Amino acid sequence: MRDVVEIGMGKTALRGYHLDDVAIVPTRRTRDVDDVSTAWQLDAYPFAIPCVAHPSDATMSPATAVTLGRLGGLGVLNVEGLWTRYEDPAKVLEELSLLDDEAPTTRKLQEVYAEPIRPELIADRVRAVREGGVTVAVRVSPQHTLTLAPVILDAGVDILVIQGTLVSAEHVSTVDEPLNLKEFIADLDLPVIVGGCTDYKTALHLMRTGAAGVIVGVGADEWSTTDTVLGIRVPMATAIADAAAARRDYLDETGGRYVHLIADGGLRTSGDVAKALGCGADAVMLGEPLSACVEAPAGGAWWHPAASHPSLPRGAFGPAQQPLGSMERLLFGPSDDAEGTLNLFGGLRRAMAKCGYRDVKEFQKVSLVLDR
C-alpha cells in the first residue's frame, strides 16, 4: 500500500507528503470547543498545551522560557547559544534586531557565535529559569553533550534536550570518542528528548536509547536551507506518521513504554499544528512562529541555530518584524489576524472541536485528505 516509486531502473524512492499536502476532514460528530482539552504530559511534567520551543536565541531567553512555561508550554534554552557566550547578550541581540535584508546577515551571525561558550554562564541561565517556577529544559548538541553535561546536570535541569539537525543512535567517528546515547541516557535521572530524525528506523533506534521524547524533522521553515545545502528535505506528514509507527512498535516491544513525538518543521499556523498532531505527533516544536511575539528577545528577527554554522550555514536570517501580540495572545488569542498565526492553540482547539475529538491522543486518529 505504501507508494514505492522506481525513479529509474533499479533505484526506488518512497513517496513522502508534506503537511501542506494534506488537510483535516471532519467526518463525525462536532463538539463544544469548551469540552476540548489540549493538555499534554511528558514524564512527570504536565503542560496545558503540547508546545515545546525550538531552542533558537531568536525566541528563547531565560525570561521567555519562563513566560512560555507559565503559559503552559515548555521553554528550551540553548546552552550553546548567545546566553552562554555573553555575560549580557542584550547588545548582540539588539544588533541582530536591527539587521535588514541588505546586511551580510549570515556573516554577522557567524561573528557573534564565534565567541566561545563559557560553561559558568550555564548555571546562571538555568537558575534564572528555575526561579521563574517553571519546568526547566535546555538544549545541547550531541557533539558537546559529553563536555557540557556535567555543568548542565549540576545546574539542575528537569528535562535535557539533545538536539542536532540530524541525530542517530549510532554516531561513528575515528577521531573523537563518540557519544553513546544509550549509555548516556541510562546513567541519567531525568527525561531526555532527542532528535531530529526523519524516518521510522532512526526514530525506533532513538526510542531504544531510552529517550522520553523524540524530535521528528529538522525544523524546516521558509528560512531553512537544509534542502539546498544538504539535499535533505523532510516531508513532515510522512515523517510524523512513520515515527508514530515506530512509537507503536516500541510500545509493543517494551510492553508499554510510550515515547513522545515532537514535530519540528513545517509549522507556521494553527492549522499546521492541528495537522502535525493529526498525523500522529504528541506535541509540536515551535520556532519562527514564536518570534512574532512582543517578548521575542531579538525584536522579531528569526534565525535557526544552524544558520550560524562557521563554514556551512543552513538557514537564512529573517529580519525583525512588527510583533503580532504578546506570547499569551499568540498562543491563546484573541486573534485579529485571519492567517492563523495568532491564537495558535485556540485554533487547534476549534479544529479538534469541529472534528468531535476530546483530547490530543484521540485527535491523532483524525481523517485526512490528500489534495496536492
Place this chain on the structure above:
Amino acid sequence: MRDVVEIGMGKTALRGYHLDDVAIVPTRRTRDVDDVSTAWQLDAYPFAIPCVAHPSDATMSPATAVTLGRLGGLGVLNVEGLWTRYEDPAKVLEELSLLDDEAPTTRKLQEVYAEPIRPELIADRVRAVREGGVTVAVRVSPQHTLTLAPVILDAGVDILVIQGTLVSAEHVSTVDEPLNLKEFIADLDLPVIVGGCTDYKTALHLMRTGAAGVIVGVGADEWSTTDTVLGIRVPMATAIADAAAARRDYLDETGGRYVHLIADGGLRTSGDVAKALGCGADAVMLGEPLSACVEAPAGGAWWHPAASHPSLPRGAFGPAQQPLGSMERLLFGPSDDAEGTLNLFGGLRRAMAKCGYRDVKEFQKVSLVLDR
C-alpha cells in the same frame, strides 16, 4: 478504485480533487444554447437558475435578496448579520466599503459585529424581503437556532438555512443543550437547508435529519483561511461527488426522498459553476462573485461570515472594487469581460449546450478530465 494513499506507515488519506483540478469534456452531440434549461426547484419553490446566495452581509441585504429572487435565484439573509444588529446598517456598510488593505480590516469587522443581535429586527427584515414578492430564506447558525427560531418562524420565512462552517447531525456538548437537528426539523413545516459538510458520512447523516437541502463545502474562496487556521481544506470536486453518492444512497434507503446538494466553495467563474454541477451538485451557493454587482450593499467589499469571529477570525477582508455590472448582467450578461465573472449562468448554459445536455440533472453526468 478510490485512491487511498498511505502517507506514512499505518496512516492513510483519501485523495481529494479541487474543481480547478478537473475540467469538462464534451464527448457527444452539441445542442442549441436556446434549447438548454437551467431551471431548479427546491421543495415547492421553482428557480430559473440553480443559484443560492451565500449569506454574507457583503452581498445580501433585504433589497438584494429581493433582486436575486426576481432574477430567478434564492437570496438568503443572515439573521445574525448587520441587518439584525443595527436599526439602519447603512453607515456601517459604508464604513466597510471604504476600508482598504492598509486598514486593520479584521478588527473593524470584529468591532461592528460585536453589537448584539436585536431579535425584533428579524421580523422587519423578513417582512421587507416578503414584500418583494420572492421566496424568503434566512440563515441562522446552529448555535443560535433554538433561540432565534421562534422569532424567525413567527416572521414567516419560506426556507430556513441552518449554516455554520461545519455542521454535523450530532453535536456534543456538556455545557449547553445542543441542537437536535432531526427533532427540530421534524417539528417544522418548511424546508430546511443545512450545512456545510465535507464528506459522504456527514452528508448522509444530515440528509437523515430531514433536510431538503445540504450545503457541501465551507465556502472557501481566495479570501478564506479555514485551511491555515483550522487545517481543514475541502477538495470540492471530491466533496460534491461524495455527497452525490450520499444523495443516491439516501434516495434508495427512503424509496424516493431527493435531497438537494448546494455547492459552497471554489466558485469564482461560470466555468466553476459548470464544473460544480458536473460533479453532481444541484445548485451553487455564490458568495464573493455576487459582491461584484452594482447593487452589492458594501460597495463591492467582500467578507465571509466567519471573518468577523471575535477570537478566531477565518477569512480575509476583500476591499471594495469597481463593480462589474448590475446583478442581472452578472448573472445573465451580456459580458464584456473575458474572465468568466460576468454572465455566470449564460456561461453555464453554453457549457451545457457544448456538451449536448438539456438540463442540470442530466448535466451531472458530464464527462470530466483530471489534468492537474
Place this chain on the structure above:
Amino acid sequence: MRDVVEIGMGKTALRGYHLDDVAIVPTRRTRDVDDVSTAWQLDAYPFAIPCVAHPSDATMSPATAVTLGRLGGLGVLNVEGLWTRYEDPAKVLEELSLLDDEAPTTRKLQEVYAEPIRPELIADRVRAVREGGVTVAVRVSPQHTLTLAPVILDAGVDILVIQGTLVSAEHVSTVDEPLNLKEFIADLDLPVIVGGCTDYKTALHLMRTGAAGVIVGVGADEWSTTDTVLGIRVPMATAIADAAAARRDYLDETGGRYVHLIADGGLRTSGDVAKALGCGADAVMLGEPLSACVEAPAGGAWWHPAASHPSLPRGAFGPAQQPLGSMERLLFGPSDDAEGTLNLFGGLRRAMAKCGYRDVKEFQKVSLVLDR
C-alpha cells in the same frame, strides 16, 4: 492501463496530460539535420511544413495568407472576420494595434465585430489569395456554413475549414435546421477540415463525416479563457493521442482513409510543435505565434476569434508587441532568440534529427517522458 481516477464515490475522470507535462526523449540514433523532411500533404495539396494558420484576423489577411502559402504552409482566412465586414479593414486593424492593457479591449473587439458580414466581400478576398498563387483555404463557423457556403464555393476555394470552438458530428436544435456535416461534406468536391474536438469519440464521428482533416483542441493559449468561462480545458497531449487512436481505428474501418489531425492549442514554441507531432498530430495550427511576425495585420496584437463574442467573450486581447522578425524568419530562422519562438520549423527539424527520424509520420512514434 489508461488512468481512470475516481474523484469521488461513483464519479470518475480520465487523467489528461498537457504538452507541457511531457517531453521528447531521444533513444536511438542521431541524424543529420539536412536529411530530415518536414513535408506534409493534405489531399492533393503539398506543403513544405505541417503548418496551418489559426483563422484569426490578428494574423491572417489575404496578404499574409499568401505569404504563408509561399513559405510552404497553409493560410486560412476567416470569412466571418473583419475582411468580410469592412470594405477596407485597415483603419480597424490599426485601431486594434494601438490598444493597450488599460483600454476596454474586449468591448472594442465586440464593437468592431458587430458590423454585419457582407457576403459580396468574400469573393473579393478569396480572389486576392488565389492571385497569390497559393492553396486557398477559408474558415466558416458551423452556424453560418449553410448560409455562406454557396458564396464561398462560387468564389472557388481549395480547402474549406469549418471551425467552431467545439464541433460535433450531430448538432441538435429545435430552433433552426442544424448543419448535417456528413451530408454537407458528401456533396462537396473539395477537402474539408473540421473541428475543434477534444476526445476520441467526437474525433471519430467527425472523421466519419468525410472530413479530410480534423482539428484537435480549442486553440487554447495564455490568452484563452475557455477554461474559466466554460469549464472546458483540453490537455493537448492526451487529446492528440486519443484522436490519433481514432485516426487508426477509422483507417481500419474504412480500409485506408487517412484523416489528418491538426493540433490547435498549447503551441507557443518550436518545442511545442515537436511535442504535438510527437503525440501523433500530422500538422499544427498556429495562432498567436504568427502574430509576432512583421507582416502581422494588427501590428502584433493578438485575439482569438471567440474573444469578440457579443455576450460571452472567451479570450483576452494581447496588445501589440515589437515584432520578432519576418514570417520567413519566424518559420525558418535564423533565430537570435533563445526562447524557441523564432525558427519554429528549424527547431522542429533539429528535434527530429536529434531523435533520428526522417519525416513527420515516423516522428509520431518518438518516445516521451512525463515529468510534471
Place this chain on the structure above:
Amino acid sequence: MRDVVEIGMGKTALRGYHLDDVAIVPTRRTRDVDDVSTAWQLDAYPFAIPCVAHPSDATMSPATAVTLGRLGGLGVLNVEGLWTRYEDPAKVLEELSLLDDEAPTTRKLQEVYAEPIRPELIADRVRAVREGGVTVAVRVSPQHTLTLAPVILDAGVDILVIQGTLVSAEHVSTVDEPLNLKEFIADLDLPVIVGGCTDYKTALHLMRTGAAGVIVGVGADEWSTTDTVLGIRVPMATAIADAAAARRDYLDETGGRYVHLIADGGLRTSGDVAKALGCGADAVMLGEPLSACVEAPAGGAWWHPAASHPSLPRGAFGPAQQPLGSMERLLFGPSDDAEGTLNLFGGLRRAMAKCGYRDVKEFQKVSLVLDR
C-alpha cells in the same frame, strides 16, 4: 514497477523525475565529517573531488582549468570556444562581461563565435594547461572530432571529452562521413568521455564504444532552453538512475569494465550535487555554479556552449554578477551564504556524513524520498 503512463489511447510515456523532485533521507548511523572521502578516479587520473567543469568559455580558460585541477577537480577547455578562435580573447570576454539584460546578448554571442577556429591555437592552449601541472582535458564536438582530433592528440591531452547536446553511438548522415565513435575510440590511447545522453539505451551504446566516461544530461540549468526550442527536457534523477543501470549491465556483460557517469544538468547547489551522486552518478559536471567564482574569465557572466548557435541558439545569457568568492572557497568554503552555492563539496561531505557513508561509491545507495 516502473511507471508507464498511457497519456492517450495507445501512446505511453515513462514517468521521469527531476533532482528537485527527490531528496535524501538519512536512515542509518551518522559519521564524522572528517571520516568522509569525496575522492574520485577516472582511469589513471585521481581527483580529490568528483567535479568536472562544463566546457563553457564562461568558466574555463587555460588558467581556470589549471586552478580547478590544482583544487582536485578536472578542468575542461572547449577547443571550439573563444580560446581557439582568438589569439587573445581577453577583449571579447570583457565585452561579454559588460552585457546586461537590455543588450541583444544572443546576437553578441553569435557574433563573437562567428570567428573561425584556428587549429594552431589548440596546441598553445593545451600547453598552457599542461604547464600548470594538472590533468589536461579538452572538449570537441562530434561534428568536428575527425577534423580536430589530430591537432588535439598532437598537442598531448590526457583525457578527451567528445560532447554535443545529444550524442548517439550511431550518427546517420547522407552528406558527410559520420564519426564512428567505436572505431575512433579503439584507435586512441587515452580515456574518452562522451555525451550527453538521456536514456538507458543510448548510455549503454555509448559505453560499448569504449568510452571511459559517459555524460548524462544536456547541461540544463535555469538559462537552458533545450526544452522550449527542441521539446527535450531531461528529468535528471531518472536519467542518472537509468544510466547507472546501463553501467551495471555493461559491467556484467564485459566482466568488469566500469564506465563512469558524469551528471550534467540540474546542478546548482551542494544539495543538488549530493542528490546527483545519490541517484548513481560518479561525478558531476558543473557549469554555471563555477561562474560565480572570482577567477571566472567573463566576470561572472554565464552562457552555455549551445547559446551561441548561429541559427538556433538554445540558452539564455546570464549577465555578470558579483562573484561569491574564490574558486577554492566555492568548492571548499568557508561559506557565509545560506543557499548552498558556496562550499559545494563541503556540503556534499556533510550530507554524506549525516547519512553515514564513507565514500561516493557507497553513497550511491543512499535512500531517497519523492515528495513533489
